[in-house]
Amino acid sequence: MKRRCNVYIIWIVGLLFIQQFISGCATTVTKDLHKEDLYRQDEQKEEMDLIGQKLFRNKCSICHELPEIDAYPYTPEQWSSIIDIMHDTKAAKKFITIEETEKIKGYLGRLTQTR
Numbered sequence: 001m002k003r004r005c006n007v008y009i010i011w012i013v014g015l016l017f018i019q020q021f022i023s024g025c026a027t028t029v030t031k032d033l034h035k036e037d038l039y040r041q042d043e044q045k046e047e048m049d050l051i052g053q054k055l056f057r058n059k060c061s062i063c064h065e066l067p068e069i070d071a072y073p074y075t076p077e078q079w080s081s082i083i084d085i086m087h088d089t090k091a092a093k094k095f096i097t098i099e100e101t102e103k104i105k106g107y108l109g110r111l112t113q114t115r
């Protein structure tokens, strides 16, 4: 009887150990997944910024020199309305589509977010 008891205890300790090990693994996996998500979001933002930057350089220099972003004190909202005004002419609509203005707004908005 005494020996049996010992076997049970060893079993229980062993199971607890395995359980700890498995739950430890599970949390590291979820943490890694979360990190990967954040990383992917960053990557997507960078990609959007690259697209926005390219559009800004190409499209906003058609009628005038490329505006020097830092030379204007505009907030993201003000940039947004300026882009709307720029875009709201027949001439501009030939050069810039609505989708492109949205991407340029996103780019300038993120650049000037801290204002």
Ligand code: HEC
Residues within 6 Å of the ligand: 056, 059, 060, 061, 062, 063, 064, 067, 072, 082, 083, 086, 089, 091, 092, 093, 095, 096, 101, 104
């Ligand atoms: C169809 C031609 C055209 C395009 C395309 C255009 N602009 Fe302009 N933009 C103008 C004109 C014309 C003025 C001058 C208006 C004025 O001085 O009153 C101007 C002036 C500006 C100014 C100065 C405004 C101020 O407050 O002094 C900024 C900033 C500007 N544009 C930004 C942009 C940005 C950003 C884009 C790209 C989304 C863009 N523009 C695309 C025609 C255009």
